[in-house]
Amino acid sequence: MAAIQKITSCLWFDDQAEEAVKFYTSVFKNSKTGRVNRYGKEGYEIHGKKEGKVMTIEFWLENQGFLALNGGPEFKFSEAISFIVNCETQDEIDYYWKKLSESMDENAGVCGWLKDKFGLSWQIVPSKLADMLTDSDSEKSQNVMKALLQMKKLDIAALEKAFSSTADS
Known part of the structure; x- marks a missing residue:
């Protein structure tokens, strides 16, 4: 067993x-x-x-x-629950985004979130995102947050660029 x-x-x-x-x-x-x-x-x-x-x-x-x-029509999925898919590469992000959002409204989704055709919410994110957002250098983490808030499907290169840029750069 x-x-x-x-x-x-x-x-x-x-x-x-x-x-x-x-x-x-x-x-x-x-x-x-x-x-x-x-x-x-x-x-x-x-x-x-x-x-x-x-x-x-x-x-x-x-x-x-x-x-x-x-179980029947009594209950529906909501954004209160989502599944996070941690991705190592942009190709992986692109793959899961495309597959899970095939019948999604193009205007839906923000910050890597999407709903699949059954109404279940997913977050398709780079594995390194949590480290960038919690970095001890608050300027770096805030730059990443600013970039993130402007995206639907996440772009690893753009997030890394935001993370690397500082006022001194």
Whole structure:
């Protein structure tokens, strides 16, 4: 029996859990699906789902476990929860931005944030961004913040340039 992850994110979908899991596992190269649980006769008066319909699907993205639930239309995703994708290169940022934002409104998103076609929020950021924003030289960190606030998809070269520039430069 495999070890159970201590904390797992459960993503509530109306009726698109299977579609969402297929999409997310196609975007992230290090991914897999796991057990599928289906609705049965028991509880129909509460859940109203047809017997045999997928209730939950386990899946992993980059060794992080998730559970997708077909729970109905009662709840929707909001920006209050987002998933951060730390990227080492601009090519990686470009890849995840393109894949996850395919059906996103072009005017949506700011500071590396986007919403995918299911309404789930993602932050596509350079791995080094946190170090730049928390640098002990406040002028450098504030320059990065100023540049960041003007971007939708993040540009590593522009952020590094902002980080390197000072009043003395």
